Amino acid sequence: MIREQLGEALKIAMKARDERTILTVRLILAALQDRDIAERSKGNPDGIGDSDILLLFATMIRQRRESIAQYESGGRIDLAEREGEEIGVISRFMPPQIEGDDMVKAIQGLIGAENAKTIKDMGRTMSALKEQYAGRMDFAKASGVVKELLA
Numbered sequence: 517m518i519r520e521q522l523g524e525a526l527k528i529a530m531k532a533r534d535e536r537t538i539l540t541v542r543l544i545l546a547a548l549q550d551r552d553i554a555e556r557s558k559g560n561p562d563g564i565g566d567s568d569i570l571l572l573f574a575t576m577i578r579q580r581r582e583s584i585a586q587y588e589s590g591g592r593i594d595l596a597e598r599e600g601e602e603i604g605v606i607s608r609f610m611p612p613q614i615e616g617d618d619m620v621k622a623i624q625g626l627i628g629a630e631n632a633k634t635i636k637d638m639g640r641t642m643s644a645l646k647e648q649y650a651g652r653m654d655f656a657k658a659s660g661v662v663k664e665l666l667a
Contacts, residue, residue, distance in 0.1 A: 518566050518609060519548070519569075521609055522545060525609075526538065536598070536602070540601075540602045540605040541605065544573075548564070551563065551568070551572065567647070570610060570611070571646070571651060573606050573610050574651055577603050577606055577607065580599045580602055580606075583595075584599045587599065613653065614652050615654070619653060619657070619658060622653070623645065623658060623662055623665060626641065626645055626648065627662070629644075630644055635663065635666045635667055638659075638662055642655070642658070645658055645662070
């Protein structure tokens with residue numbers, strides 16, 4: 517499904533001559549192809565699934581945010597703006613993000629479902645969280661909430 521959206525977005529961007537979208541979608545497709553090749557070598561002929569694609573998008577956005585901070589500190593506002601535009605393009609393919617109170621409620625429900633009691637259960641809880649909410653939650657923030665709830 518996401519792959520089809522990417523292909524359609526690339527066609528539309530090419531017709532509209534939207535260079536930033538074309539370059540970003542091609543970058544995404546190249547990263548997907550790399551991940552697919554790695555999966556095939558592990559014996560999975562279909563490549564990565566949609567949940568792994570969403571995790572890839574989250575990683576790409578995080579990397580761009582880090583780059584923006586570095587570019588701004590280095591005085592390269594033009595490059596920071598370009599990275600921001602790429603974040604906008606990548607975000608179009610992601611589901612709405614779960615944040616704030618909704619994130620805390622989702623984590624509390626998962627902790628109850630996993631029967632997690634102590635900080636020793638954090639790894640299992642985070643694994644289940646990533647599986648269930650792939651691409652819809654900032655897991656760096658979520659890990660802080662999990663740690664706080666299990667402490």
